[in-house]
Amino acid sequence: MLILITILLLFAAALTLVILRLTRPEFRFTWVIAVAATFLAWITVLLWQTQIPLSFTLLPWQPANLFSTSPSFSADGLSWPYAVSLVTLALAILLTASAREGFSSSFAWAGSITLCGLGLLAVTAANPLTLAMVWAALDLTELIVMLRTVNEREAGERVVAAFSTRAIGIILLILANVVSSASGKTTEFTSIPPQAGLLLLVAAGLRVGVLPLHLPYSSETSLRRGLGTALRLVTASSSLVLLARIPTASLASPLTPFLLVFACIAALYGGWMWMRAPDELTGRPYWLIGLGALAVASALRGDQSGATAWGVALVLAGGALFLTSVQQIWLNRALLIGAWALSTLPFSLTAVGWQTDVSGLTIFLPLLLAAQALIIAGFIRHALRPSTRASLESQPAWARSVYPFGIILMLLVQLILGFWGWDGAMQTGAWIAGLIASLLTLGLLWATPRLPALNPVRAHWVQPTTASRLDRLYQNLWAVYIWFARISQTISTTLEGEGGIMWALLFLILFVSLIVQRKP
């Protein structure tokens, strides 16, 4: 029931904002209402701790002979940190909005709150059916928001392309559900068979942008930090939560080492591009790819807590950095708590990041540690980067008071989760791996000003370089598509032409004879 209360609070807040905007656009306390409702939701998520594990089911789907499962939600030690990080993100977006341009954009606040509410539904989804439905809701919401926001001529196509990639992720998730059902297992996360486990992994990878490595939106910087951050982080976390749900036994497959290779490549690519990105918003897609790949790698190593740790760090550390829109020296330094959270050192948020390895594939660990170091080095560089952003002191007095709370809240939750509240808290973890990653990070930070290869790429160089390679891939895929389209066109023309009826009858006879041969 508590899950429902939290979610209803968030959706009610979003609905209220929209209604107020439409009926009373001059209403002065919209922001206060949004913050109050989200704060209440945040408190209720903390209260989940008193009753975990908790669950609730929507009305069961009927007829029962056709539907093996119904939409239901549950919260446990692995979904709670995701839940708290998402509600914290929503609250931080509202608090930091006080210092952003276009402050009175209540539609954007409503959008951010709705997305976080949907994210909450995703992280508490108790079975693949529920998760697929929430993913679809998120994708449709993102589609509408992005189409309304972007104005470039070709941006619409990219939005649809991203939607289609995610839709394939949804289909894979449903396929896993179907495979699970076919093998006689109940269609719950706990009973996923091995062949379905890998499908779930690929589904999560497709949705977070890890597998395959795909082009991010170039128009992303045009989005506001608040809504844009909510869009990217909620979508990623709603996908990564799946990694915590896949039973270790379900990933025991001959394909696992190959997928781990892909994950390592993706992590290194993401880390490298993130470290060299000209600014944090340009580098945001690579942040998602890098940390998403580390989460996938943890899942492949059989470490559900580790996968959760990376996913939560992606939201909290990334959220704090991406929401920082004004310059304040102490706040910038405080952001380094995010680097600590990513370090996998004892009692940090990611302490369990490399703790378990049931796959026996330790050979890949050095590559993963290198990727981790690249990500942390990039994080520190972006956090301490001298910026042209406006200073906090130039903001109105009330914004000067409220804005830091948003950032500090994100940082505080990262620290708390290292010690309390979930399965990965209060752990020393694989501290040697953490130490190596930290030393590598220091080495990278030392080498960055000295080695030109490590220096940030200029902003205008980033997109064309990446696009040209991927464009070739897309062009090749398009050529294959056109080839098939021509075949389809030829058959259609034949069947619809003058002699179409004769051709159709001939095909019919062939078809019948084939069926007769198949079933004598």
Next chain:
Amino acid sequence: MSAPLIWIFTPMIIGGLSFLFFRERTVAAIGGTTSLILAGIALIIPIDEALKIGPISLKIASSAILFGRSLVLTPANAPLLVLVFGMSALWFFGTEAAGVARQLVPYGLIVTALLVASIAVQPFLFAALLIEMAVLVSVPLLSPPDQKPGRGLIRYLIYQTLAMPFILFAGWQLAGVEASPGDLALTVQSTALLGLGFVFLLAIFPLYSWIPQLMEESSPYVVGFLLWILPTIAAIFGMGFLDRYAWLRNSPSLMSGVQVIGLVMLVTGGLWAAFQRDVGRLMAYNTVSETGFILLAIGLTASAGTDLVFLFLIPRGLGLAIWALSLSILKTDDGTHHFKSMQGLARTYPIASGGLTLAALSTTGLPLLAGFPPRLALWEGLAHEDLTMAIWFLVGLLGLLTGAVRMMAVLVTEKEETPWNSKETWVQRAMLGLGMIGLFVLGIFPQVLRPLLDKLPLMFQHLGR
């Protein structure tokens, strides 16, 4: 008062009378209200039972005699009448928004009445004749008198007409099979003839070339209506055969053949949809795939019962109605629905574009939308029987998804900077809005259909039991 008088002759008479009205809104209201009332009567007033309202006692007799043939609508048919007339009401109310009320409502009411008669007629073989009559009535609907009939219309008429002799011959031979069940040659002959009849009637691969052609030649809303009602009634007619003849029903080869044909329909429909450059043709191939889904569900009746078939009918009707209405609303410069002409229309027709997108995604089986629950149940049922078929099912879905995504990309890729602006009228917005809400409601709470789904299978005495 008899049931055939209410549900067959009344809509036929009102359909005929509605030719006399000229205002689109009036005609749409007449068609929609008539259908809604007929659905309401079927829902509330029991057939063959006395209903006392104060001092008045009402009883609707189940049968009527016409030219020596019986028309029988039993209490078991009542849920089907609710479904058919309820969905017809939706289509007829939408005619005003689509601008085809004077064209569709009169003929549509008559077609609906004839198809209901095909369910009611006994001996049931005469259904083939009534379906043929409905097809003939639909010809002026598809091609107004001042317009030269296109190739699609002619082919539609040829294929649908060819179905009738095959089914009649099959029925004649089936009587012989009943008399001498051991005659294997007669059994094979009658099955083959019956199969061919339904191949023509349901536009099975490769005999569906008239569907995309018709979509290009005629109003999408009118074609959509026919593509909804004809396969629905034909499928129920086909299930009637399975219910009546145990050897057909219990033949694993036949059921497996129906599944294979369904899969071929789904996969070819999906693959063809992926390569279309015209939204009308895309809709046509989606309806082909929809027929494939229904055939697959019929093939699973031994394990899943008839519930699965009926679960498809309402989402299919709703999705098609939204698709057809949206397509009728979208106005292009050259009057076609080619991708080039439709580029960037999402900015000027956002609600109609949303309707097209949601309808296409519902056919694909995107979760949250009406098409998802039946597809999930069907996919799981297929996977239980044969995992290879489940993989082919996936191929079909991916084809449909590709088509839907391409259409979306065309709609949102603007030619030049155009501000967002809705050109739809309030009636169009209201109809599409309600339809889209319906898609979500059926997608999230499929159990709302349960009262109807519980009763629909009762029209068959043996099938699925």
